Amino acid sequence: MKNLKPKAATSATLLSACLLVGAGCSSSNTGGSTATATATTEQAATATPATTQLPQPPVAKKVPKELTTHGDTRIDNYYWMNQREDPEVISYLSAENTYTDKMLAHTKDLQQQLFDEIVGRIKQNDASVPFKDDGYWYYTRYEEGKEYPIYARKKGTMEAAEEIMLNANERAEGQSYYSAAGINVSPNNQLLAFGEDTVSRRKYTLRFKNLQTGKLLPDEIPNTTGSAVWANDNKTVYYTMKDPALRSFKIFKHTLGTPTSQDKEVYHEADETFNTFVYKTKSEDYIIIGSGSTLSNEYRYLDANKPNGEFKVIQPRERGLEYSVDHFGNNFYIVTNKDGAKNFKLVQTPVSKPGKANWKEVIPHREDVLLEGIEIFKDYLTLQERKNGLTQIRVKSWKDSKTDYYIDFGEEAYTAYIGNNPDFDSNKLRYGYTSLTTPYSTYDYNMKTKEQELLKRDEVVGDFDPANYEAKRVYATADDGTKIPVSLVYRKGTVLNGQNPTLLYAYGSYGSSTNPGFSSVRLSLLDRGFVYAIAHIRGGQEMGRQWYEDGKLLKKKNTFTDFIDAAEYLIEQNYTNPDKLFAQGGSAGGLLMGAVVNMRPDLFEGVLAAVPFVDVVTTMLDTSIPLTTGEFDEWGNPAEKQYYDYMLSYSPYDQVEAKEYPNMLVTTGLHDSQVQYWEPAKWVAKLRDMKTDDNMLLLHTNMEAGHGGASGRFQRYKETALQYAFLLNLLEQQNQ
Known part of the structure; x- marks a missing residue:
């Protein structure tokens, strides 16, 4: 199908339309005018036709710059x-x-x-569904008229007194831009790490807070990705530094209470086509350093109880080999495209011998199903997959091979995704669901009984149906x-x-x-x-x-x-x-x-x-x-x-x-x-x-x-x- 629409409106027609709706648009042709091409910005911004008093667009000055590559020269008039x-x-x-x-x-x-x-459709006083982690219920809430979230928790039960970990509204005061990131509590539940960006260049300053006293620690680390990972000693953190081009290129180790000048570089990603990052396994047993490019990955691991140890490589990078790592028991669980698994498969390998020679298949590759990710529980493995363009969640028992099924969502076009599940021992899977007509919804799904509970559906204020x-x-x-x-x-x-x-x-x-x-x-x-x-x-x-x-x-x-x-x-x-x-x-x-x-x-x-x-x-x-x-x-x-x-x-x-x-x-x-x-x-x-x-x-x-x-x-x-x-x-x- 070609030439569906003659796009050009005549100048007279456009001028008539502009006057009818009160628009300030020009009746003259703005394209290709060499007479005005060198006008200054200030002149162009103030120039208006004497007869219509309609605003004229800025006309940027031209400063030709030759850009030559492979013998081909391009002229960029606006390189300046x-x-x-x-x-x-x-x-x-x-x-x-x-x-x-x-x-x-x-x-x-x-x-x-x-x-x-x-804004009127947004519930002003609102809160996320709490999740339980190490004896605390964590949630994020908003207050009426406030722009930023409040990060809070309650100990043991949701009836307990609220502890505000971070009020981003207070931190944002006086800032034209504010973003908090990497909210992360120490293993002993007493310290908070978080990142702050007040420019919007995604260069975060790491800060630390004593949750018992409410006081900020003197430690401040600029130019990071905003996330810190705690070792199990509650005083050592790992963070990612950015280079001048904003590439995440180095991992450092910092000990709270010491000058940042003494921080130890534990990894340098020298390949400029790779970015590096650091995280902790769900088991909290290992600190993982990852490096990734579009086509390749490489991971290193360290016992989280031994922050002074040396990181070991799981599998050296190979061009075209992609993989990601989680941990459970004595094994690493790896989603990978190894051996031509274009849509990825799941393998396991002993922590003691993690290289690809020891990778044992758990979920095979399928031509019609993309494996997007996994969530590991003590008794169950859940997989987020995609088939025919739609996401789906699969539940598989570690012990009973007959327990292997998909959650039924019953809509033609929807999105389902695995949510926040920090508890290994739970039989309940937290997942999210939405469609083009269904607001974002949070469910707890009992993987044993197949019963599900709707915990929250985002409220649309007004007469939405x-x-x-x-x-x-x-x-x-x-x-x-x-x-x-x-x-x-x-x-x-x-x-x-x-x-x-x-x-x-x-x-x-x-x-x-x-x-x-x-x-x-x-x-x-x-x-x-x-x-x-x-x-x-x-x-x-x-x-x-x-x-x-x-x-x-x-x-x-x-x-x-x-x-x-x-x-x-x-x-x-x-x-x-x-x-x-x-x-x-x-x-x-x-x-x-x-x-x-x-x-x-x-x-x-x-x-x-x-x-x-x-x-x-x-x-x-x-x-x-x-x-x-x-x-x-x-x-x-x-x-x-x-x-x-x-x-x-x-x-x-x-x-x-x-x-x-x-x-x-x-x-x-x-x-x-x-x-x-x-x-x-x-x-x-x-x-x-x-x-x-x-x-x-x-x-x-x-x-x-x-x-x-x-x-x-x-x-x-x-x-x-x-x-x-x-x-x-x-x-x-x-x-x-």
């Missing part, structure tokens, strides 16, 4: 934007924010309405015949006449599966007549490991064409039409958005691209940028010509052309540690210079946040309200 501290960069980003504010000024009341709706909504799974057909699952949800009674506004979302990278889960936020669209769709495209892992393999490296374009095929399917099946179809993706999903609008801009009325990874070639050539070196096995290394050529052929920034593009709202964060702000900023500048339409192109930069947006329970939804208002405004313009 990669200086975070440059006042001119900040001025440009601020001018873009001002322009976005002006263009959407008439939607301010709608944005506030949407924000109030979204799941019976008012319908969810289904359909399949689009790719050009190569592959069936692409698409999960859908909409209000019951929706007439499929091709006139429904539809938001199509996808991610499709890193083998990350996009599961169909509930969102009370999404109700603001569904209740306004939207169909919401998730395209489970290749590059994720919904349909098994091969699904991932077929959407990365030199097959990455399958990710983009799958999304296009899903969009065409929704149009063909009369869910929507190109005037009412919108696309959404973030991070690597933002790369998807960039590629798709280059390939098929005619399919979409509007696009939401959040923190988009769009300057693929330049970023992957720069090993000083965070995450680059660890991702060569995902995207390819452009230092090799075949990968350079292939990346260049889809890189959204490099493939911008002088043609018509959909309306777009692009969002980013100044402190983003994963996709640097300059990628979307450069992309917008180049699009604005080259595109030949009058459609809206807006860039919003959160000047105080990073990859995940604003911190806090509610503030993050201001950006959601902005995005939704952008979509609804486009529909409103069509009705004028």
Whole structure:
């Protein structure tokens, strides 16, 4: 299906629409104007036509920079934007924010309405389901009007007095951004380790608190991942340090009460394509150091009772050998792809002889089932698996071979996952469940009697009734015949006449599966007549490991064409039409958005691209940028010509052309540690210079946040309200 929609609106038509809805948009063609291409940011931000007084978009200055690789020279006119501290960069980003504010000024009341709706559905005084660990019940709770959680516990029974371990609201006072991470209590239950980030670069300072006195210890360790692992002596902790490119590259040992300058480096991951991390087994018997890349893993172990001992390797790294480790009794239990087990299998090996020569199969590899993870109990083994795109939980007895079954969930499109289960001796499995119509629910499941108890279902404040909504799974057909699952949800009674506004979302990278889960936020669209769709495209892992393999490296374009095929399917099946179809993706999903609008801009009325990874070639050539070196096995290394050529052929920034593009709202964060702000900023500048339409192109930069947006329970939804208002405004313009 080609040329579904003539995208260009005439200048006169667009101006009329802008005036009717009070929008501040320009009637002139913003693309390709060499006369204004060198205007300063300040001039562009204030320039308005004398006759209409409509705001004009910022026009970034051009400073041509030649980038030559493999004899190929690219000219990057906006390379200068990669200086975070440059006042001119900040001025440009601020001018873009001002322009976005002006263009959407008439939607301010709608944005506030949407924000109030979204926040109004959230139960203000709320708490997680408590879990029991070593004599204490642990939970997280929120108080009305507060942005951050309170981490608390009670000893022995939930009727006991509450002990507040950490009140993040108090810690966040005076900070424009705050994130607490790695909440971890010492084995003797007396000390708390936690990490704090007040910048949003995911560089955490480790701190420690005496839970008996309530006082912070003087120990502070900056530039960590935010997590500390306790040895069993209650005074030794292991933590992970980050290098200048934010790669987790060293493990240190710290003794409480000693200067950090005396901390001992216990492991250095010298390979820049690997990251390292440290954790403690569920048994609490071993400290595990792991190193991982896209295609390989390596683990080391140490008796948690002997923190001065030496770590031993379980199995040396081999390219293509992936494995993960847990412990029970005298054995390590390992999920691995060894011997061609593409969808992974489970093996066990003696702690005394952990190498792969001694790996004994427990759960064999299956061509149609992806083994995602395990949870070990004294009497039972539980497995989280994925088949036909859906998660499922399997229960298997260690002693009775006849006890081997799956929990029945009874819905067409859902997500189930193993929850927090710290107690080895329990017969109860804590698991979570959600679907597109069912709020997140927490269950305890008795693995012996098969009885289950619903402990909590997230409350949606207001008149929400799941019976008012319908969810289904359909399949689009790719050009190569592959069936692409698409999960859908909409209000019951929706007439499929091709006139429904539809938001199509996808991610499709890193083998990350996009599961169909509930969102009370999404109700603001569904209740306004939207169909919401998730395209489970290749590059994720919904349909098994091969699904991932077929959407990365030199097959990455399958990710983009799958999304296009899903969009065409929704149009063909009369869910929507190109005037009412919108696309959404973030991070690597933002790369998807960039590629798709280059390939098929005619399919979409509007696009939401959040923190988009769009300057693929330049970023992957720069090993000083965070995450680059660890991702060569995902995207390819452009230092090799075949990968350079292939990346260049889809890189959204490099493939911008002088043609018509959909309306777009692009969002980013100044402190983003994963996709640097300059990628979307450069992309917008180049699009604005080259595109030949009058459609809206807006860039919003959160000047105080990073990859995940604003911190806090509610503030993050201001950006959601902005995005939704952008979509609804486009529909409103069509009705004028």
